[in-house]
Amino acid sequence: MANKTGATIELLNVSKVYPNQPEPAVENFTMTINPGELVMLVGPSGCGKTTTMKMINRIIEPSSGSIKIDGQDILTLDQNQLRRNIGYVIQQIGLFPHMTIAENVAVVPTLLGWSKDKIRARVAEMLELVELDPSVFSNRYPKQLSGGQQQRVGVARALSADPPVMLMDEPFGATDPITRERLQAEFQQLQANIGKTIVFVTHDFEEAIKLGDRIAVLSKRSKIEQFDTPANILANPASEYVASFIGEGAALKRLALMRVDSAVESGNATGPAISRDENLRVALDSVVLNAGRPVPVVGGGRVSIESISAALGIDVSRLGQ
Amino acid sequence: MTVQATENVSTSYSQPSDRRGGFYTAKRFGTPLLVIAALGGLLLFLYSRGEPDKIEAFALNWDYMLAKIDEHIRISLFSAIVVALIAIPMGIVISRSKSRIVSAVVLGLANVGQATPAVGVIILLALTFGIGWATAVAALVIYGLLPVLRNTITGIAQIDPNITEAARGMGMRPLQVLFKIELPLAVPVILAGFRTALVFSVGVATIATFINAGGLGEVIVVGLKLTRPAVLLTGAIVVSCIALLLDWLAGLAEDALRPKGV
Numbered sequence: 001m002a003n004k005t006g007a008t009i010e011l012l013n014v015s016k017v018y019p020n021q022p023e024p025a026v027e028n029f030t031m032t033i034n035p036g037e038l039v040m041l042v043g044p045s046g047c048g049k050t051t052t053m054k055m056i057n058r059i060i061e062p063s064s065g066s067i068k069i070d071g072q073d074i075l076t077l078d079q080n081q082l083r084r085n086i087g088y089v090i091q092q093i094g095l096f097p098h099m100t101i102a103e104n105v106a107v108v109p110t111l112l113g114w115s116k117d118k119i120r121a122r123v124a125e126m127l128e129l130v131e132l133d134p135s136v137f138s139n140r141y142p143k144q145l146s147g148g149q150q151q152r153v154g155v156a157r158a159l160s161a162d163p164p165v166m167l168m169d170e171p172f173g174a175t176d177p178i179t180r181e182r183l184q185a186e187f188q189q190l191q192a193n194i195g196k197t198i199v200f201v202t203h204d205f206e207e208a209i210k211l212g213d214r215i216a217v218l219s220k221r222s223k224i225e226q227f228d229t230p231a232n233i234l235a236n237p238a239s240e241y242v243a244s245f246i247g248e249g250a251a252l253k254r255l256a257l258m259r260v261d262s263a264v265e266s267g268n269a270t271g272p273a274i275s276r277d278e279n280l281r282v283a284l285d286s287v288v289l290n291a292g293r294p295v296p297v298v299g300g301g302r303v304s305i306e307s308i309s310a311a312l313g314i315d316v317s318r319l320g321q
Numbered sequence: 322m323t324v325q326a327t328e329n330v331s332t333s334y335s336q337p338s339d340r341r342g343g344f345y346t347a348k349r350f351g352t353p354l355l356v357i358a359a360l361g362g363l364l365l366f367l368y369s370r371g372e373p374d375k376i377e378a379f380a381l382n383w384d385y386m387l388a389k390i391d392e393h394i395r396i397s398l399f400s401a402i403v404v405a406l407i408a409i410p411m412g413i414v415i416s417r418s419k420s421r422i423v424s425a426v427v428l429g430l431a432n433v434g435q436a437t438p439a440v441g442v443i444i445l446l447a448l449t450f451g452i453g454w455a456t457a458v459a460a461l462v463i464y465g466l467l468p469v470l471r472n473t474i475t476g477i478a479q480i481d482p483n484i485t486e487a488a489r490g491m492g493m494r495p496l497q498v499l500f501k502i503e504l505p506l507a508v509p510v511i512l513a514g515f516r517t518a519l520v521f522s523v524g525v526a527t528i529a530t531f532i533n534a535g536g537l538g539e540v541i542v543v544g545l546k547l548t549r550p551a552v553l554l555t556g557a558i559v560v561s562c563i564a565l566l567l568d569w570l571a572g573l574a575e576d577a578l579r580p581k582g583v
Contacts (some may be wrong), residue, residue: 029539057490059489080492081492082492085492090483090486092483092491093487094481094486094487096486096488097504098506098581098583100582101339107488111491111493111497111516141581142582144582166491
């Protein structure tokens with residue numbers, strides 16, 4: 001199962017019923033996740049999103065339904081073998097306090113019986129991947145690291161055996177806003193390189209928009225209210241419920257998903273130039289800071305209130321009124 | 322009832338010693354100095370009294386005292402080890418069982434064992450199984466079971482459940498979770514319980530003499546019955562010094578065995 005690219009995950013009519021509870025926690029959940037796709041499960045606490053995710057590595061056993069990874073029914077596999085092939089990152093990180101950082105990262109390769117040399121090389125590679133210097137951090141203990149550093153180790157540990165699938169349960173939820181933004185940006189970069197199939201649970205819709213390839217908005221019993229790309233959900237929320245999740249400023253959030261490229265018009269402008277790879281929200285900020293006058297784009301052309309409005313389909317000068 | 326038992330577990334276990342302050346602290350040197358001072362003072366007192374009378378001379382001679390000290394240490398250490406061999410696996414099994422009732426019942430029984438006066442336990446056992454060394458050990462074990470049992474259960478229960486979930490989520494088998502994660506993290510608490518049991522054991526071993534199992538209790542009883550305060554005092558001080566020294570050694574072991582990073 002271990003390979004460089006992600007695997008397909010298929011959940012079919014998966015339900016979880018706890019004994020002594022009248023309502024199922026998850027009811028008839030069906031979803032197909034493509035290889036290399038990052039799917040965000042978003043919903044309020046208690047909606048069953050975490051339960052749904054934990055059934056994929058059988059930390060919670062489904063009551064009924066089937067779950068397949070690359071066509072293989074995981075309920076027929078040995079659960080420990082299964083878990084060694086699924087990266088697992090949780091909010092509380094769960095680093096082992098009595099093991100060094102290197103030992104923590106080496107856990108799954110050790111369980112898989114890799115040779116010592118291979119493990120040592122892999123640990124160094126993983127720490128570098130999450131931007132922690134192995135020569136500095138290998139022999140430290142978790143409590144000697146900051147929260148953000150610990151969460152990076154958590155990600156390195158989950159990736160150490162190169163699993164095709166990763167499950168992430170609010171991994172950045174417990175960090176302060178500045179660290180969270182940094183970790184999110186790093187993670188986005190990382191995922192662009194490694195292309196795992198990732199199921200990512202969060203209650204933070206902003207995070208879902210920022211990181212997800214597709215977002216599943218869930219309500220009680222893990223019912224899928226809408227499952228689509230961030231841009232489509234922002235443009236066309238399927239229901240009141242989804243709209244309430246998006247909250248205020250859907251248009252501004254959509255701008256953050258669009259590139260300057262899509263709103264360049266010809267003409268000249270004065271002011272600080274903006275890169276084509278930036279998002280339109282940043283571009284709009286620049287225009288506003290430029291007293292509403294168009295700003296030039298690096299490599300030719302300019303963006304203006306009008307061109308941004310045209311790209312978005314909404315008159316941005318009326319946003320926020 | 323179950324709630325009570327859980328509270329009991331969480332509030333009244335023996336706390337691991339605080340390692341902050343390092344090796345070179347008053348705590349490290351204080352105990353041996355105290356023991357040397359106490360024993361030195363005792364010897365000074367005994368020699369300053371001049372020639373002991375015939376009854377005192379029976380107890381207050383090196384051969385006899387060393388033999389009794391030897392017996393005493395053997396019986397206390399042996400019981401403490403038996404306690405560890407029984408209570409630690411028992412604590413692990415109890416913390417594995419999902420049933421709160423099991424742990425409430427076992428802890429209840431261990432509580433009874435400790436709450437019953439030790440003299441009562443040892444005499445009841447002697448009436449049933451006869452007098453002698455083995456019976457004395459059995460009584461000491463019953464008496465010392467609780468602290469180790471309770472600390473083993475607490476030591477495992479206090480581990481952050483996220484840590485064990487992460488371990489399971491990475492594909493560790495239940496026994497790997499136990500031996501690689503839970504037990505190493507519970508070691509400080511378990512050892513603290515063992516230390517308590519060891520000190521109990523040294524103190525309570527003085528009553529072994531009532532069922533002819535030797536030890537320093539004999540010296541104390543001779544001093545009491547024959548009204549020889551010097552003999553009584555000698556027995557009591559030596560027992561206290563043994564308890565202090567063993568506790569000190571166990572403390573050193575605790576520090577050495579505590580996992581790094583915790």
